[in-house]
Amino acid sequence: MKYYITTPIYYVNDRPHAGHAYTTVAADVLARWQKQKGRDIFFETGVDEHGAKIAEAAKKAGLEPRDFCDEKARDFQNAWKLLNIDYSAFIRTTDKNHEKSVQKTLEILNNKGFIYKSEYEGLYCVGCEQYKSLDDLVDGKCLDHQKEPEKMKEESYFFKLSAFGDILKQKIYSGEFKIEPEARRNEVLSFLESGLKDISISRKNVAWGVPLPFDKEHTVYVWVDAFLNYLTVLGWNPDDQSDNFKKFWPPDLQIMAKDILRVHATIWPGILLALDLPLPQRFFAHGFFTINGQKMSKSLGNVIWPEELVQKFGADASRYLLLSSTPFGQDGDISWEKMMEKYNADLANGLGNLLSRVLNLIEKNFDGRIKAEKSDLEISGFMENLQLFEALQVIKEKINWANKYIDETKIWELVKNDKPKAEKILAELLGAILKIGESLKPFMPETGRKIVETASVEKIKKGEILFPRIEN
Numbered sequence: 001m002k003y004y005i006t007t008p009i010y011y012v013n014d015r016p017h018a019g020h021a022y023t024t025v026a027a028d029v030l031a032r033w034q035k036q037k038g039r040d041i042f043f044e045t046g047v048d049e050h051g052a053k054i055a056e057a058a059k060k061a062g063l064e065p066r067d068f069c070d071e072k073a074r075d076f077q078n079a080w081k082l083l084n085i086d087y088s089a090f091i092r093t094t095d096k097n098h099e100k101s102v103q104k105t106l107e108i109l110n111n112k113g114f115i116y117k118s119e120y121e122g123l124y125c126v127g128c129e130q131y132k133s134l135d136d137l138v139d140g141k142c143l144d145h146q147k148e149p150e151k152m153k154e155e156s157y158f159f160k161l162s163a164f165g166d167i168l169k170q171k172i173y174s175g176e177f178k179i180e181p182e183a184r185r186n187e188v189l190s191f192l193e194s195g196l197k198d199i200s201i202s203r204k205n206v207a208w209g210v211p212l213p214f215d216k217e218h219t220v221y222v223w224v225d226a227f228l229n230y231l232t233v234l235g236w237n238p239d240d241q242s243d244n245f246k247k248f249w250p251p252d253l254q255i256m257a258k259d260i261l262r263v264h265a266t267i268w269p270g271i272l273l274a275l276d277l278p279l280p281q282r283f284f285a286h287g288f289f290t291i292n293g294q295k296m297s298k299s300l301g302n303v304i305w306p307e308e309l310v311q312k313f314g315a316d317a318s319r320y321l322l323l324s325s326t327p328f329g330q331d332g333d334i335s336w337e338k339m340m341e342k343y344n345a346d347l348a349n350g351l352g353n354l355l356s357r358v359l360n361l362i363e364k365n366f367d368g369r370i371k372a373e374k375s376d377l378e379i380s381g382f383m384e385n386l387q388l389f390e391a392l393q394v395i396k397e398k399i400n401w402a403n404k405y406i407d408e409t410k411i412w413e414l415v416k417n418d419k420p421k422a423e424k425i426l427a428e429l430l431g432a433i434l435k436i437g438e439s440l441k442p443f444m445p446e447t448g449r450k451i452v453e454t455a456s457v458e459k460i461k462k463g464e465i466l467f468p469r470i471e472n
């Protein structure tokens with residue numbers, strides 16, 4: 001069985017921050033989980049490099065767009081390496097194959113009669129790279145970017161998105177195209193109820209983009225360019241479906257945050273329907289992070305960078321801290337203080353203590369030889385439902401149970417005056433540790449592997465301290 005999972009491709013106007021890391025780590029955990037279950041995985045991530053937003057950022061940095069993108073794409077790749085992200089492919093929309101396929105796709109959409117020329121007049125938010133209706137604005141400003149959108153009037157090509165509203169609604173209602181969580185699905189449906197409009201899919205005054213094949217004065221609208229990555233990353237183009245496409249299409253799960261759900265749930269499936277391609281199976285839109293209650297932003301100086309996270313906590317603990325901060329799907333708040341507290345409580349004291357106490361007792365009193373008893377710890381249900389927070393919660397409860405068991409049975413006394421009983425309890429604890437290690441593998445790959453390795457050898461040794469306490 002195959003499993004195709006995607007993250008959004010992130011804009012390269014800046015390097016990645018903890019918000020991007022959250023989505024990417026979540027996708028990595030789910031990909032690893034499915035792989036552990038024996039599925040054949042394709043895990044896509046990458047960067048979105050064209051459009052006015054990137055061109056402006058490059059100009060500000062005093063670089064050619066291409067050099068600027070090279071630099072930023074590398075920053076994303078480095079960050080994902082630090083966080084131990086095991087993607088199958090990292091796509092850049094400036095990849096030649098991608099650009100060629102985008103052009104061919106537009107040619108086809110045009111030949112099929114889904115594209116027409118007209119004039120666009122309205123508002124455009126460069127931060128979102130999206131057209132805005134008055135309903136989208138508060139006090140005349142885009143909520144996400146706190147900026148007034150630009151008035152725009154230009155010749156433009158349009159895509160007949162309005163043709164697909166009803167069929168999309170029907171596919172969402174029938175569950176053929178799943179959108180989660182429920183509340184987000186309902187938002188999409190009520191947006192569709194108000195009727196889909198045709199959308200402008202070309203820009204005349206944005207040079208940094210893929211030229212429209214049938215009118216070189218225009219470039220392809222950056223969202224259309226970006227959506228197609230989910231196909232081209234598989235080696236797909238309209239003339240040659242590619243082996244990876246045949247094997248992995250359609251996506252089993254597309255993860256993003258709520259900010260970009262609406263475009264994903266309208267324009268993207270619209271394009272697929274126009275191309276006669278099957279729709280993704282499932283979308284999941286998670287919430288947005290704030291830092292200490294404030295929007296993460298460079299101007300506020302409160303951005304948390306993945307490099308800093310990994311430097312302070314290590315890759316595995318960073319992954320754990322991100323995913324255990326908030327139920328997947330809800331908005332959340334993170335801060336250095338909260339993360340430090342959680343690190344010390346859950347990892348240094350909780351998991352770290354459990355390992356060192358149990359392994360130490362086994363090494364000292366039983367010459368390292370104890371046969372583990374079977375233990376149960378079930379996270380599958382949560383993992384299938386994408387309840388990553390809850391899955392981690394269950395693992396944490398098991399750790400707490402084990403630490404409490406040690407305290408209550410005063411096992412350090414039992415090893416002296418009731419060895420058979422101590423042996424029995426340590427066998428149970430060792431079994432629990434093995435199960436905890438196994439369950440942690442998708443979340444904390446190195447930690448999970450080390451725990452299972454250390455706890456399953458014939459002659460157990462105390463081993464290294466995995467999570468030293470961090471003082472402020």
Ligand code: MSP
Nearest residue numbers: 008009010011019020023048226227256257288289
């Ligand atoms: N380039 C488009 C996506 C095109 S996909 C075909 C884009 N890029 S982005 O860089 O703005 O990334 C948005 C995504 O980054 C969000 O949907 C989410 O996955 C992640 N996040 C960015 N900031 C975040 C938070 N503060 N909190 C949680 N996730 C965040 O949109």
